[in-house]
Amino acid sequence: MTDQEAGAATHEGRRISTKEAAELLGVKPETVYAYVSRGQLNSRRGPGGRGSTFDPKEVRALAHRNRREPAAATTANELSVRTRITLIDKDRYYFRGVDAAELALRHSYEEVAEWLWTGVLRPGIHFTAPPEPAGAARLAVRALPAHCAPTDRLRVAAISAAAADPLRFDLSEEAVVGTARTLIPTMVAALPPVLATHRDGGPLAGRLWARLSGRKPDEASLHALDTALALLVDHDLAASTLAVRVAASARAHPYAAVSAGLGVLEGPLHGAASGLAHRMLVEVLDRGTAAPVVADELRAGRRVPGLGHRLYAGEDPRAQALFGLLEVMPKAGPALAAARDVVATTARHTDLHANVDLALAVLTVSSGMPAEAGETVFAVARTVGWIAHALEEYEERPMRMRPVGQYVGQRPPQPLPTKQDT
Template sequence: MTDQGAGRRTSAREDGRLSTKEAAEVLGVKPETVYAYVSRGQLGSRRGPGARGSTFDPREVQALARRNRRERAAVTGADELSVRTRITLIEKDRYYFRGVDAAELALRHTYEEVAEWLWTGTLRPGVHFTPPPEPAGAARLAVRALPEHCGPTDRLRVAAIAAAAADPLRFDLSEEAVIGTARTLIPTLVAALPPVQPTHRDGGPLAGRLWGRLSGRQPDEASLHALDTALALLVDHDLAASTLAVRVAASARAHPYAAVSAGLGVLEGPLHGAASGLVHRMLLEVLDRGTAAPVVAAELRAGRRVPGLGHRVYQGEDPRAKALFGLLETMPKAGPALAAARDVVVTAARHTDLHANVDLALAVLTASSGMAAEAGETIFAVARTAGWIAHALEEYEERPMRMRPVGQYVGERPPRHLPDVSDLPGE
């Protein structure tokens, strides 16, 4: 650096102003970008007597730097929202509940036992969840009043709201109270669903009670075990979209019923809880045609992904699908649907390296059990309610309203004049 250049920088420091290079260093940008800020009116500059370069007010430069950091933080926060959790870890094509292999846990324990593990970190062998009469009665009445065409998520959401209205203690967010709510809300949701079987079960494990609301067939032991395991496998899956919605609601200190309602609202999307219904219908079409080739071709020709294949968090096989397919092999009536599912996987493998996901396995279960296509959505929602409660419990221990990302405003900059009424359409 020449003595002349050094003298100019010293002169800028003496009057407290920054040179272009110094302003660029504070802003973390190139000198050319500093001049772009000036041309856009975001930064003021002036030239000193005899000076060749511009100088800048350090306070104005620091204010612009802070504003830029906030905008970058808003973008980062929106794209990479991270939540500390002790519930579920997904790692190397496996997933774990509180450090325990989730698939193994689901294969060895009932849904209610796995739910207790999520909430408390303790197993309670033989635990059964029972609905209290008043909330269950309110939920049944509310669901019966719905139009016949309503879907399963509509019914579950209304049941949750009705059960909340019947519970004057719903605003107690202590851990003990929330877990107590969970133990009664889940069976209440099941009890509120209209039964399919004339003589349905109201006691015993939750899977048996749920079966009678999904299928008109009498279940065998293998089928009930498969349904119970499916519930346990689906109980949680880290921060899925519906779970994030639950945590946002819990961050605002919504009570557990309201938090579950938020999750149910998101779950209804075809890319989330309703995905297995699309697979169910696809399997029925494969069974009807006798081959998967034209069905897969139709999906690809329409520009759609083949449902039931691939998962964004697993590069290899979905561990939930692997565990459930193993049980489906033991179901006496699952053979045709299993063959159709294998045909789909083999046919699609000619074009893409995607593995079966849990939606495909769940669709085999529902299609081979005489259940409607929407049954998978019901199973998913009931199962995931336990996970939502676990996440709500964690969020209630965090700082309130922390789930509040900052928006990155990209609209017109103020000040703008009020719109002229004469310019409005129709005037």
């Protein structure tokens, strides 16, 4: 037992002063008040309203966390986030140390989700939507205008499911994982079905297919969709994942954290990328060649969709894995040829490889899905990673995602504004 821990033990059963808290933490009294302002400690006024008092257990827990964490995590570099979920290294990526592409090729989306959340693989697991939250989500989504985007429907479904769950504020690991197992199928169940003869049982990929395509799927196509979901469950701290961690840092419940991720995902620079690649491939197929389509993209000052990735100098491993499955998908030939034509055309001037957005676009075009289908696949898949990151963040000190603003406006004091004549 350290001297600090021994000291803390003598204070059990009573509250301690600011000076004592500072000694236990090994900091100045001013720093103790900084912890209070950040929400890392709770204080009460002392007897007679003089000074502040603190719970010794809470102070000891903070001292333990501070000893555990690198100094950078408590100072200027608050957004350097320690994680055990995903590592991206040398054009490969890993889930809990396991090659993620190999994991996705060998295991179902739901099995990969369990691995990400718990570190345990549960063969054959399927997620099911409870009747009450699923019914509430369907009703809410049905009330939306027909032109709503998929992320609108998914966000409304998540919020409706939250309203139907009185236990949503339970942030224990067991409760959050249980929520995740029901939230994801509830979100899928709330989407309007496109396939007339669909079932709401079995693997989640089959239920999602029925919401994206009116064609009856073959085994290879369903396997490709299931693998695409598994490949996309997480990719380190993408913008939407960071938003989820900020929400979880403020102790938002998992439904709200997922809603935060969906809000960021809807941006054109994140979740919509596969839709742009989908439309490009359709145009290539219509025109019979990629050259004029690529020229039009560049003439408009846009990047060619589906090419390059800032985290991979070489090929995107997610695209590699998915393209391998598309090779054996019966109806993927034309879209695959169009994608290869795009890559070959741009390769004349720049060394950019296909990324997962292009592979996902081949899947959606070949399956008779709309351009927005890729965004839906991405959102459903990434909800798994968002929950995993929320679980990690719930174990950290609250409100740590609080960067300091650098004020660049006019220095005070300034005169009060006057009313302008109109």
